[in-house]
Amino acid sequence: MERNRALARLKTLQGGSAILLAALAAHPAFAQSADESVAAETAIASGGEEESIVITGSRIPRPDVVSNSPVNVIGEEEIRLTAANETEQILNSMPQFVAGFGSQSNNPGNGTATVNLRNLGTVRTLVLMNGRRVVGSGEDGVVDINLIPPALISRVDVVTGGASAVYGSDAMAGVVNFVMKDDFEGLEIGAQAGISSRGDAARYNFDLTVGGNFADGRGNIVFYANYFDRAQVFASARDHASLFLVDAVQNGVGVLVPGGNAVTPQGTIFSPSLVGRRDQFGNVIGTQGIFFAPEGWRAYRTSDGFNDRPYNNLQLPLERIQGAVLGRFDVAEDVTLFWEGTYARSRVNSTLGALPMSSSGFIPGFQLDLRNPYLPASLRDFLSTNLDPDGNGLVPLNINRRVLESGPRTSDQTRDFWRAVVGLRGGLTDRLNWEVFFNHGENDLTDEQGGGVLIDRFAAMFLTDPTDPTRCANRDPQCVVINPFGLNTLTPEMVAYYNVDLVNQTRVRQTQIGGTITGSLFTLPAGDVGISIGAEYRRESARFQPDQLYVLGDAISRSAGLQPTGGSYNVKEVFGEIYVPILANRPGVELLAFEGGVRYSDYSTAGSVVSYKMGGEYSPFRGLKFRGLYQRAVRAPNITELYSGATNTAPLATDFCNATPTRTAAERAFCLELGVPASIIDVFQQENVQIRAITGGNPDLQEETSDTWSVGAVIRPDFVPNLQITVDYYNIKISDAIAVFGGGLQPTINACRANLSLSNPFCAPLRTRTPDGQLQDVPLLNQNIAEITASGIDFRLDYRHNIGRYGSLAYFLAGAYLFENETTSSPVLNPIDCAGYIGGGSCGSANPHWRFTQRLTWSIDDYELSLRHRFIGSAKDGRIAAAISTGSAPPLLAVPSTPDIHYFDLSVSVRVSERFRFYGTIDNLFDRDPPFQLFERQTYDAIGRRFTVGFTANF
Template structure:
């Protein structure tokens, strides 16, 4: 009750704070105009190729040659400091999520899948193909795959974010196939700033609390500056039960020729089921025919399983993962001489995250080979004992072979309490080589340690032992262990605490990741031509990556199961030595029809200890016929060497959505029926066979024989800044990315492997071989899928952005931007024997992942008036169709009959306001998802669509 009162009080206070702030801003209309920098627009002069002797030149991501962002030949989107401030983000992922070039990665709403990290995924080409940098240098990954957890980047210290949406391997190396996200940090601060904020949803939950402290100052007569930063952030847990849209478990069905949604759930239930092929077709006490799902232990007694008996695990999953984070950072520089500056960056973060899944679904066929049910179990209903004895116990030994499925709800949910310690240190020197050339050398080292404590697990041998009864004492186990008690799996809430204590176990996994990078660069203007300065950047780098994952020994030995099963250690390392160079040559300038004509090129040679020597390069240029209009284009060859997970990972269990073609449906052919018998479906079940769950367990693992991926990226675009409309800027770019030899799971994943087998029903077809991994009752389980260079990915589309600001006299200033994207193609060919699947405009369905609508944009209108600012942001996510339709289009088959074949267009509106009370104090408030838009029902994933609803935030910053 106290928690409920506290939630209501918090919600009331935050709502009140937001309302008061907006009322104050609306009431005051008599102050003088205040002019601030535009949102995310860099208007640096075109002549700024060289920097000062300290190396302070403007370098925008996409090239190491100092140039203004809008003049870059790579399409670069810049998220400026004002946009970051208006977002009021305490989580770095929030800064990026509204950008249309990003498709959802892991984040605060990712629970399954999800691991507590926040990741970025450009162009839906995968998080492993998006390179994340801090001040142009790498950040150690959160796991063996090298993917960066952007929760480790202090939001309050971010000056701007540069996003290059295209291959950039020639500039920054491996991992930059989809693009680069470069966080530029504040490194020159004087004084002390304290900031705090609190947020809550309109339902009084999903709270967020944040406090920042920044202290900085100059020393040594201004030759140096040091900045200290500390942060505490806490994010509360929100479970699916808190939202109506997250509590229903509905499945597709066809009734009277129409697609409908019917109640469903996971077939492994807390009541438990038992199954044997010999039971199919028999009749239960209620006159129902027993089907392939077997016997269900209902309140009214044991009977045949029905689809509506499925377990709804949705309310138990997290909608918002709880997170606690402490961070600290120190950044600074010191001018050793007039020409040499020493600089350093140090960051530390400790995060604690808890993710929750429904209670463990135990299946004897998957984990207890040769399982037999002891009919002497004292909890077995007498009528069922007699029924099983007559039909299954031919030898009269009271042990009958069958499969028992039981979700051990009494053990509680499967939890994952993760503690992650991250630190990174950079030291370096930079200076002026000549008046036009700068140099820099640096050393960068980072480490990430993760301890994952998993609860809700089961000791497999103990669980199995509880089913065998001591003939002399039916409540004691046959193994003689005094702690072992015979289990009662027949019905919901039937397990006592004594039973749970015997089989329950917690497991602990450890991950350690290390990264070391050493590099040096010379950049600036080499010499001058009549058309301008020739820009150059050359350098060399050495990098070593190492990682080790050590699962709990009970996982390794196959003696326990929790969120995974049969995990094996992963360990490995690789290093790479690289040299690179870039050149920018202005050819013509200031001539009729040639305001500027220039060429740009770059090349990088990389020698990997694993993949060998690879070459990446770029060629492009720009043409401006007159001032205010520029055309730009670039071709880039990018490469990505396999990471440690892809090379060396041990066996890992996953549970993807997939449909077995052996299911006895009207569309199953006679050839498929016959082949399914070869694959291991029992003859007694072949005409009634149905898979138990929509998710099928697969086993993934590394492959040390992998080689590099290769991509070709084309981009052409235009930049418009007309003189006759001051403060207007428009950019538009077309891109086309094609990745060959892409690393993917065998066959491209479980469903594509099933599809590839279906196209050639033969055990000589390599895609059919893994589908022989089945339980005795024919269920696909632990299908082996190792990594291969087997896929091809193509993405193409158009990005556009318009920025404009305009003074409105004594009423202040308006600024506006719209950033959008239109997706032509996002096509994946999972294996050479399959047709490509184009997921542009689709979501989920086993073939397409995160929502990938054709249209997506974000726009913001901001009014600034003296010390006041009000801003409204509109985020648009276009309609997306079910991915099962994309799969049908790929094969030329009829699309499935679905009750919800597509999502609607989704609009989110966010309101923010700032008031600067004086030079030292600022107060702000935000209302995200202003109109409380629910996610589209049935078809959604939680990072693209808001699962929480309307949220209020109030905060302040104070400077001293």
């Protein structure tokens, strides 16, 4: 079956590559040129004298532009044709990337744009600028790539696979290196505007670059400024993002039915003592309690759930200003001073639906005052009869109310980022060069959150003065007795009393000092022996200071009970690489060479660790090269993983204590031990699909380690000039991976279910329950507990062809096939292989087996027309993968998988004059919607067809 599916995907790939035939059909008469669009990794070298260059993946300069590490390059031509001013849009189109946070990431999301190679996590992808580190956007050290000046990017080198021996910690999945332009002369102005076919999702961008030489050409300096504005789009603007449908089984068939969040704007009340009783209409009251419907109070129905999706952002609004200065100056005959300075300020707004307030979660010992003047008289009598045996007018129950009248929960983030690099480089001998540098970066974030609730005030509004039920019992003149019984019943005076805004602050600092000596030691008969040795010192520090009301537990908004995070660490490192050509220019051996490297790191937290690499290349004849590497990579725990304070999250999870037909007698008995009341054990259902958990740091964490194998080939046939093909197999295994306890809430629940015993460490956290049995604040702190394995094949083809007076054609195809993406969340759980799956609480972002991007560009005189095709293969619901891992029957789902997704993007460019170029793009040309029900917003296009026009002018 899997073989048939693979063959079907291969046919899709072949069909999607039909435009390649047009590029190859004509006579191959176009002479070689050093055009970066031709090669997969940087350029197909032109004839003539070779110049040593540095390719990401090794620090050793080499005349051969093809690295032994699998490197994929996004060149300046592709960046220009994409016309994107959000860097993650460029990267996410490449098949090696799985979507991180970006412009469509609202929940989860934090306003940043991040990189996630191989779906191994953003913390395991190292981001560099000109080969040096960039300060992170938060305590986890993950870089916001939208703070890198887009118009100054010359190319992006993507190394897939562990690279810690060369670049240090965090490079377990690979490295993304932004190589910036230098030696710019003149003045360039660029501007563009974009909008969707529905008239929203506007984008505006303005760039100014000016530079030139000075001191008789001994120096060059470049100044850059940018303004970018992106408009807000709510999910209500698209049907696919605003519907709330849930899975159900009807007549043995999976179907989608209207659903919603059980915490509604109308409000519900619940007590175990009410389960099984009948409302005023004769309906049986279940575990969701009583709902305040327009027709009056009655038993809650599934269809009463609140659809909060239209209130979320579909596109986050962003306003960004940037500035940069880059330059160099020859201070002596063979000594050059260089510098890089960048600054960016960004403002992002994220919006969530109104706060779901629950007394069981935030108001311990809550009792409803039956004297409340807004309480329906019939319900007062009902509650008094059933819940108030002592007649004091106070009844213990839980009230859930989404405070829609308060407005949405907003997060207005202002981020200030700056980075400065200064260094010297020069020649040590005619074979060796040296470089020293100082790199310092800072990132400050102010997060102003609206739509919050002061918990004590909210609780006080429920207690009335026994002598005057229209007044609060606390006699605060500002306090107003609340009316939570129904839709839009909270008055502005009520909202004003409990409403609060909160402010969180984050500060991140990074300092890196380093030096290298690179070049060749001597020449062997087969060529130069290349080396690179160096040393680095790095210090990372970060502090997160939540609003004091969060710390004290007095308020709730987008989070609850946040605690400060603060800490620092430093690392001292020495490293070295060597490249040894063994044989060359022999029969059957064009080149045989060895490559090795080692890095020793001493962390103030994790202690001493060693990473290394070894491999080489073999070319039997010109035009064919085989390459392979084994790499041991390490990642030290970051500040969040080590020191983060306890933080509330609300993951999707299902409690096995739910009274379902599949719950066993043993599970029923054990749930009584866990704290589910006996009075409702046979009707117990969790109140919400999201369950509150507490995550936090662990200062005793150790480093992660990974082993990466890669083997591949590079083909440059002489009989087809300007053609390059690369194919690489990779296998990555990460051990002692840092993850939340048990791998998350659902895996912890599953691990407990496998061994129902209070001595099972995975059962102990599940005892944190409310008096009515609901799981709440389950503690899940970080541990070195997981194992991750990923394997697959990357392939790329680049070709350029001259078609005479009709101009030229350029084509590339970059693709990937994923064999395995397996995670073992804890030692007691079976691994889950998410290759070919998406979501479902286990698999996260889409992991289709097949992904590829191809582009065909036709250039003639001053005109250019380009068509890009992005393919995302089908992916099954991750709940099916979870069922396979446990050997259980797969769930009956109405939408068990996504279809194959094809996006086409068109761009056109006209050079009006020598100094002026006009261009336009249409992204998602055929307005393809994302797959319904199964999609996450960064992998798939949630906005639809978009138009962009712009110009560049040079003076």
